[in-house]
Amino acid sequence: MGRRIELPSELGIIAKAQAGLVTTAQCRALGVSLTRVTGRLESGAWRRVTRGVYDTDPTPVAARHPDHRRRRAAFAAKLALGPDSVVVGACALALHGVWGLPMALEPQASLPGGRRAYSRDGIHARMFDGGMTVTEVDGIAVATPDWALVQAVPELDRFHAVGVMDNALNRGIVALDELDEIHARTRGRRGIATRHGYFGEVDARAESPSETRARLDCVDNGVPPDMLQVPVRDLSGVVRRGDLGWTLKDGRILIAEIDSDEHHDLAHLDADSERHNDLTAVSAVVLHFRKEAVYTPGAVSSTVRATLDAHNGGLS
Known part of the structure; x- marks a missing residue:
């Protein structure tokens, strides 16, 4: 050998x-x-x-970290279409660091100048949008976040679409005053006809896609939160924040802490546990929800409803 x-x-x-x-x-x-x-x-x-x-x-692709899988989709599109190509849509959002995208993304890129490329092997060659602005991320050309949202939202389901818009706003990747223009640019695009309502559900206060998913579950099932990022003073007098909040009849606050997220590491979970103990001792009833609950339709909202009923005498 x-x-x-x-x-x-x-x-x-x-x-x-x-x-x-x-x-x-x-x-x-x-x-x-x-x-x-x-x-x-x-x-x-x-x-x-x-x-x-x-x-x-x-390493098998399915066994890799979700962020790596999304970046791989972006680079697959870029490398397949060549050095002049521009990464677009959800793949562009992944390179911009937006959270809340599906784990598996269709590789998508475009060629500028009206040039046409052909899709192959699961890689989607999109037409270049007139007026699209382009920036550079990790050394490659990428649609700017606003245009990436215009391209991606019509192709995403509700939880992912609202989640990525929440996250892009919360982390300052796009500004709140850009959202109406982003929505206007989606008009006429394939898929958007059933998705216009998503823009009205966006809330920049959501700090993770899992919080978005839990909030929408509660909205869908008749127990929308009264507050997000709820300020509550703990035992030491420090003001802490709960993820979702409802005012109870006795004046206390019911808080739902959403611990499930790929960006929520053990240090965050330990901090949440400490915060839970402090808040419970003062003025709040705290519920914790992990991944299984957040991703099970009706699980968060049913627990919230039952807790509201228990504390409000069935008046939720």
């Missing part, structure tokens, strides 16, 4: 920057022949994404 020739370290650096992906041209530029690329593919070390684009990460 011949000695295995290691790949150039520069190729690993490129792959890491591109969510594990490399192209035939990048390999060739670093002296990696098509024969060596073919050997990697035949051994299973690499996988073909589309013509001329390869995934160098041996």
Whole structure:
């Protein structure tokens, strides 16, 4: 058996920057022949994404972190359509760091100048939107967040659409006064006819997509929260905030703390637990909801309703 020739370290650096992906041209530029690329593919070390684009990460895609999977979709579109392409839609939102997107994204990119590209291997080549503004993220051309929302919202379900708009506003990725213009630009796009109402459900106070999902569940089932990011003074006099709040008949506040989110790590959960103990001792009834509840339709709202009934004598 011949000695295995290691790949150039520069190729690993490129792959890491591109969510594990490399192209035939990048390999060739670093002296990696098509024969060596073919050997990697035949051994299973690499996988073909589309013509001329390869995934160098041996980890099954489904087992990777959601953020990595979304970035991979964005780079797959970019590399498939070539150096002049612009990443658009939900993939652009992923590169802008917007939370709340579906775990699996369709790779999408466009070519400027009215040039046409063809979709292949699950990669969607979109027509370039007239007037679309473009910026650079991670060294590649990407639709600006406002245009990415125009392109993505008509293709997302309600929970994801409202979630990404909430998050983009909450984190200042787009400004509140841009939302009406974003909505106006979606008019006439395929899919938007059934989604206009999503814009009226956006709330910039939501600090995570899971909070958005829990809020919408409560709205749908007749127990909309009275408050979001509820200020409550704890035992030490420090003002803390609860995620969703309802005023109880006795003057206390029912707070729903939403612990379930891919961006909610153990440190956050520990802090929430400490906050729960302090708030409960003072002036609040606190409910905690983890992932299973947040993603089960009716689970959050039914618990909130039962708790309101118990404290308000069935008057919820």
